[in-house]
Amino acid sequence: MSLKKSIGLLPTASDVTRFNTWFDLECTASGVERRLAANLKLCVNEVLANLISYGFSDTPAPMAAVEIDLRPGRASAKVIDNGVYFDLRDWPPVSKDRDLLTGPPGGFGIALIKEHATAMSYKRIGDLNEFEIVCEG
Amino acid sequence: MSFTDVTFLASIGIRLLVKAARAIAKKNGRLVVFNPSEDARKVLRSTGIDSIIAVVADEKAAIAEFR
Numbered sequence: 560m561s562l563k564k565s566i567g568l569l570p571t572a573s574d575v576t577r578f579n580t581w582f583d584l585e586c587t588a589s590g591v592e593r594r595l596a597a598n599l600k601l602c603v604n605e606v607l608a609n610l611i612s613y614g615f616s617d618t619p620a621p622m623a624a625v626e627i628d629l630r631p632g633r634a635s636a637k638v639i640d641n642g643v644y645f646d647l648r649d650w651p652p653v654s655k656d657r658d659l660l661t662g663p664p665g666g667f668g669i670a671l672i673k674e675h676a677t678a679m680s681y682k683r684i685g686d687l688n689e690f691e692i693v694c695e696g
Numbered sequence: 697m698s699f700t701d702v703t704f705l706a707s708i709g710i711r712l713l714v715k716a717a718r719a720i721a722k723k724n725g726r727l728v729v730f731n732p733s734e735d736a737r738k739v740l741r742s743t744g745i746d747s748i749i750a751v752v753a754d755e756k757a758a759i760a761e762f763r
Binding site for chain 1: 743
């Protein structure tokens with residue numbers, strides 16, 4: 560059985576909290592494995608945090624939506640937004656050997672997505688970004 | 697630092713931990729995190745932050761880090 564739902568969001572911290580509450584309830588209802596749900600939740604949070612920080616500097620009416628598809632053995636989400644073009648797959652992973660006490664402290668979010676997602680895809684459709692994350696196992 | 701009540705950890709939290717670890721290191725101290733969930737532990741490991749902070753199982757082990 561597959562559970563497919565979606566939620567519309569504003570690019571704000573409070574709407575990320577709203578997403579998390581909604582997502583936890585839907586995961587419980589779907590019966591998807593807790594580990595897959597946790598991995599997907601982390602990935603979507605990182606995408607949303609990235610959007611809030613960098614995605615909408617020139618967008619007059621920012622919007623985002625998350626579509627989820629949950630089933631045993633597979634959890635996926637599409638994050639759709641009208642922000643600037645951004646394909647995070649293009650970003651190279653940061654080295655785990657860097658000195659975090661002195662070096663630049665960025666790149667954690669992308670590292671976490673790459674570590675926790677099984678697959679990712681990106682499309683630019685008109686003025687919209689569509690980033691899909693799949694967690695399987 | 698107790699992670700007992702930390703149910704979700706993402707990059708925003710990691711950045712705060714890096715800031716805290718840097719500030720403590722400047723005073724010749726060390727940040728120790730104890731009792732993280734398995735999910736939080738995985739995030740700490742994935743980001744490499746466990747190279748600058750100690751991650752241990754419980755408070756007793758955290759105190760032992762300073763002896």
